[in-house]
Amino acid sequence: MIPGNPDVGHTVAFYLIFLSFLPVNLATSNSRQGSQKQNTEEVFYDSQLDLREIVFVIQSQSNSYHVRQAERRREDLLQQTQSLTQPPPLVLFLHSLTDNEGDWSILPLLPYFSLSFGKNSSWLVFLEEETKVKVTKLLQILRKFDRRKVALYIWENGQGPRLTGVPELCTESEASQAAQHCATTLSNLSPLCGDPVKKEEIFVAVKTCKKFHNERVPVVKKTWERDASLLEYYSDHADPTIPTIDLGVPNTERGHCGKTFAIMKRYVSEAVPKTSWLLVVDDDTLISLPRLQMLLSCYDPSEPVCLGERYGYGLGQGGYSYITGGGGMVFSRTAVMKLLASGCKCYSDDAPDDMVLGMCFNALGLPVTHSPLFHQARPEDYSREFLNHQVPISFHKHWNIDPIAVFNRWLKDGLTSEIPQKFMKSTKEEL
Known part of the structure; x- marks a missing residue:
């Protein structure tokens, strides 16, 4: 949401948002923008990170079509994790977490996430229904970052949060050659569930x-x-x-x-x-x-x-x-x-x-x-x-x-x- 502006539109919806705990951290990225430089103090290889420390939140909606879309995304995530010999991650549907109408804007849910997952989870990964994830690649990326420091902190001069760009979190089509390095991709097809309505x-x-x-x-x-x-x-x-x-x-x-x-x-x-x-x-x-x-x-x-x-x-x-x-x-x-x-x-x-x-x-x-x-x-x-x-x-x-x-x-x-x-x-x- 935009501070001081109660009339907020649904803006670019396809970027992933990471929130990491200890303390709450935030990172956002896209495939073309954002710095690819990382401060050496912010990077370390966390070889111990496993799926149980990640909570996937699919930004679902309560309409039946969107529930089906979210279920397909969850099924895909869980199928990928079966081959990793690790307990599966938690996959949540945003629309079913609380009765608050504003949950789709994410910010009203942050206290809930902190109370529910702050002790046992390291990362929250927000996905649109259309976001496809390569789980193995995503784990490789997250292991590079110190979840205690990397994403969100307040500068001493009060200029606000610093965002970390991760080029592997992409908005490319899955079929695009540019998506070979990507941990996330998007569909470039218009929804079609049968014959078009007359x-x-x-x-x-x-x-x-x-x-x-x-x-x-x-x-x-x-x-x-x-x-x-x-x-x-x-x-x-x-x-x-x-x-x-x-x-x-x-x-x-x-x-x-x-x-x-x-x-x-x-x-x-x-x-x-x-x-x-x-x-x-x-x-x-x-x-x-x-x-x-x-x-x-x-x-x-x-x-x-x-x-x-x-x-x-x-x-x-x-x-x-x-x-x-x-x-x-x-x-x-x-x-x-x-x-x-x-x-x-x-x-x-x-x-x-x-x-x-x-x-x-x-x-x-x-x-x-x-x-x-x-x-x-x-x-x-x-x-x-x-x-x-x-x-x-x-x-x-x-x-x-x-x-x-x-x-x-x-x-x-x-x-x-x-x-x-x-x-x-x-x-x-x-x-």
Whole structure:
């Protein structure tokens, strides 16, 4: 989390974080950045380190698809350790450790980890569900470091923690030649769990207003509208040339809670065809619907699913998570029905719709589900390492860019599970 900023986004999710005890230590790394120089005082070879001193924490989520993913990762870790003639390590699922909504941000869990594992464990290893680990290689790396000193200490001049870069902890694809030295790798495939969801099962709601009818709506029509089977534009002004629908909610400058709740009520009414999924986007959202169809093949619409890029508000003080609206918010019909039946509503029409929805789902005990493939900002607002191993689904904002060019470069490829080669090279060179 960012000190002093309660509104925290889920940033680069694929780096490993090590916490070592005696005292608590922290190290982070990626395959291209971070110093490869190590102070000789920080290095020694701990030939006695074994698997029992390592606790793996998979950053799992409670949705059934993500539980299955975490179980596969745990099974892979344990299978590797069977050949090492050592007792297996402890492998934990983050979502099941406590009932605290903010556990995914890790910091609220640090006291729990210290109390539970501080005496008998030397290292905590945090993994994303997609992180593949070569256990033998990881042991070799950890044995190089003095777990009493290496990662986190406070400088005497008060400038904060020092991080230790470890080049063997990589974000490369497992199939990449550059990954031969790596202890960790990542998949570069988009999730696909069967046939993509039919586009007729996704109802698309685009929020707009009169002042953007001639500026933003034409971009949607020239880019991704053609991939939608069921789509409606909702505005403060009915324009038959688009067409737009006036829901009777005045346009607001700050938030769109009233409009979003009106969209949800219309979605479950007889006014529109019945579908399994509702997608709510802004008029300056750029999105690949074919890739969304692939992703949704992994989710069960009979479950209350709220999917997108997860942010958090006040997570260290009993706050809540929410799906940020700019990158697109996806709801199963079941989730919408439960939300509306609860009576939860906007405290004002101009309240931030995504945050109010987060509060409502939190009150209902329904977790939101994070996907790093949705993006609240523009491509250039993200790091190279974050984007060069994923197949993005959405970006947001037209500010200072050519939105049609951005769509054509990043999102146009349609139904493909591999990273489009046309931007892989340029991403690595330019971002």
